[in-house]
Amino acid sequence: MNIKKSYDIFRAFNFLVFCVLMLLMASCRKDEFMPVPEGEIVPSEEATANLKEVLSATSYTLFKAAWARSTMEAKLKTYGERTKFTLFVPTDAAFLADGMTLEKINTTSPEVLDELLMYHTIASGVNPRDLVARLDNTIEKSILPNPALRTKPISPFNSGGSDPYFYRQYLKVEQGHLYINGKDAGNVQPISAKNGILWPVNRLLHKPTKTMLQALQDDGRFGIYLDVMQRCSDLYFEITEYNLERPWTPGLVVDETQGPPYVNIVFSSLLAPTDAAFHTAGFADADAVMEFNKKRGLPYVDWDLGEVVGMFASDYLLTLHRWSDLIYPKSANYSFGGRANSTCFYSNDLNNDLLGNYMLRDGQYDGTLPVMTMPLEFGKTANGAVTIKAKGSTHTPATIIDGDINTLMGPIHAVDHLIPTADFKF
Template sequence: MNKKMCARTLRNNTKYYQRMCICAVWLIVLISACRKQDIEPDPVGEPVPYTGPAKSLETTLFQTSNTLFIAAWKRADMTGRLHKLDSRTFTLFVPTDDAMKAAGWTLGKINTTLPDTLNALLAYYIADRNVAPASLATIKGNIALASLRTSADVPEYSIASPYTYLLFTGIHKDSLWMNGYPVSKWGNAIESTSGTLYTINRMLPLPQMDMLAYLQSDERFSFYLEACRINDSLYIEKNPWYNTQQTLTLLNPNPKYGGQYTLFAPTNEAFKKSGLQSIEDIRALACRTLPIGDAHNDEESYYVDPLTSLDSILLPHKMNFQGESGPYNPSGKPAHPAFFYNDLLDNTAISGMMLRLGQVGSSRPLMFNLEFTSKNGQVYVRRQGAKVAPMPLVQHDIQVLNGVIHVLNDGLLVP
């Protein structure tokens, strides 16, 4: 009996000493890993004071004189909404009291409006990330900011994948511009711990129509719409499933496309000044390239889509935008090549800008084959390398759900 107890005690002691040895080895390893330079030195000199913003975005807002926006904010419980979002920083564009009154938003109306309605109203003036004034000042032209306002009522969109209203924001000369409007003098931004607040002097109209609806509402564009219809019918006859080069479908917003884009819409007068006096002339031009060829790889192994003679007109007017074929930024989100008037005045890089990278075995690099110039605040446009004189935009910054329309009346964008 004593022998068994001794054996058991010996085994227990052996395990105990083994554990102690293992712990000792690890302790030696940890001690040897510590070096003198790993020890944090004592601080030298005086502490550097924090000079950044100290107040939250809500506190910063409530200390401004924009009483009507603040009243709407409180009634809509926008603070509660922001706290539920994944984003923790925002850019807030706050209309002044005069701006809200001019749009019909008095205190009496605000106090009798449903909170959900006010929530939607204010959401249009909140971007889902912080754009500090120092960052915005470095950008030529506009940056596309996603607002918190969305809609599932736009065709092709849904509750699961809603349409997002955008704020195209930038600096032109000494003013802040949004969606083609000067909204305030530059320099009144207030930074906070959770975002930046810009006070603006006007409320922004919400786009209501898409490109197709707008063009259909104006007889000036009947030639252009018929040219699109004729050209699309040729592709549909070739292959009903082939829609890469179709134009009418692109005039409607669609979440599958590469975001919002720019259309230089030619009037009927523009067609006539370029020699196309009637719909019959447009149809005759379209038929010159029949039958349409097949897609193929060219001598450099790039994939080439078939084109018609009308494409030589239609593609430049939509800046070669091709829907599902791009453009997307590196994160996979739509790039939104929608350029407002202040973009065209200030951002010289738009002329000949690359729309999409090419890839051997796939599509060629896609470029904006237009060039823009300006004189005395007037923007002029023509095809790159064209012999014709640049043409002025007779109307500009018509914002629609899927981009922006500028109007040409002096001719078509021909080579």
Template sequence: MNTSFSMSLRRLSVFVILLATLGCQKRDDAVAEPQTITDRLLEDSQFGLLRAAVAYAGVSDALKDGNMTLFAPTDAAFQASGITAESIRAMTPAQVRALVLYHVLYGQVAISAIPSGANSVEMASKGIAFVNKSTDGAVSINNAKLTQTTITVANGYIHTIDRVLVPATGSMLAAIQNNPNLTYLAAALKRVSTSSPALVDMLTSTTAANGVTVFAPTDAAFMMDKVYNTKTAIESANVQTLTNTLLYHVIPGAVFSNQLQSGTYNTLLSGSKLIVTVGAGQITVKGAKNATLSSVKQADVLTNNGVIHLIDQVLLP
């Protein structure tokens, strides 16, 4: 065989082997690189607005490091919540950072690790959120539902949700006192605060693990009531009777509108129940002595210690 030809063939063989080795090395390097939460957001088209918010808030690097769980609203979730790219840019980076971190839970929390029932958790923003796992395994956080299989990444989990989570800004008592449609309820709470401080303390406390839910009669609802239809009547009412009436409007646990089901609910007034009916896009609630159903007029007012649903009647135990 020609010596020159043999040497060329050997050189060609070495070159081919070298190329194959380098190719394998590149493939191995690509496989070895772990995908973080940030990496997944960058490549997944359903998270365009969340990706923009993360970048604007300057938290991209934070979502790469450490173990964490992200409750990730899709673009459809942003749309359903009325939040656009323009409204994100209208906020300051600090405000968007607080919003994004309210969707982050430190630690890797799989669906299987979430306990049944309602549980309050502190998010990375230091705000309180309420995670609920129903008996059929469905999970929601505040008024948002988990919508698809969990995405597992190198530093945690991504749970996709159908609403943007909006942090609470204060206690339940503060939300009532600051709402111009709940001045009669605020007056009623003030009336019982001295003789029955436990009720007011409960509405300001954040130590309860599950929070509470208040069906809050609006001012218009009080004005239609036969007993508490003026603030003068409220200010002179029997304290124990008024306390019992108020306790009848509170149920244990933070129960958002998407978690309410038709049936009876125990109230904080011992031995007394409410009847809730859910259907046709409407939620109604009825007290034992109410002649007609009361409708929920505004749902899911989130506070640090629970949720408020505004209703159009005073409930009668």
């Protein structure tokens, strides 16, 4: 009797466990297919049409015309049947706003259309809910390569090698809107297919064509900044009797000394001070900044120690515009300044929740150089513009007046004030 009773209890317990497991599985399935806050989409697992069929059923006639004239079908087939794709599909209004009429599309070569459409294509099925859940942008590679460029590898197992350069798309969903490379691309609902997702966007996406330095030079608003950086570099070389250079363009240009298979381009971002920012700080031109440096005292060489002592005053004015690179200490041989983490931040990354404790550099491997965490504090104006200042600073925050100027390396954000270190005195 006791044995039978125990058996009955055991069987009841198993049944209870089974019920609980079934409820958990059901809740997982429900959660898996819950609609994203931006609206309901059919999961790709439930979709019955492929991307070609889904595209054919849409009203995006200009994209379909460009697709038909291109060789994209053949290109996608090279990835294999199991590959899923994300297509960013500009609306007809987006094509027309960019001057891409049906007549122009029909007279554009397939090669040019291929490049345009490859930049709009990602070789993975992006999940919209993943973009909602993340604080930061999700980095996706388009299928458009640049054979002349090589980047640092993403995989930790290839730390000594390099990766081919594919033009990137930084994606985020906020309040129902898709943001691509920091800029609003609309709130049109994506459509799932068996082999990916079709996501309508309200603007044509253009691949970046310039390095950061080229973009700064061509813009016309950053002349004082460029002049000061170059003149400080030249003066440093002169002060060291032409023994030690302090180049300032690495990261802003393609490293022409390196080519495939070596890394020759690095992703980053720049808080670029406009000429007006210098004027607001009391500097009429680059000459005024260099005169300020002389009054504050120039760096000099201690020949007994064999090292340079001191820095330019302008270094403390401008270092935070490039995430403290100018004042981060070097090791004894002026190299190995600690491993740098990515500073490729689009404007919708610039917030304290994401970057407040972000580690910029992990310090020297032997502990002789400090770990550097984010020295900046971010905010917003009443109009939603991003503001930036040094943590603990009483100086007027800089405001991004023109953000997400895309380059081969990442974004430039034009700011209206200088961002000096917290203890800087004008």
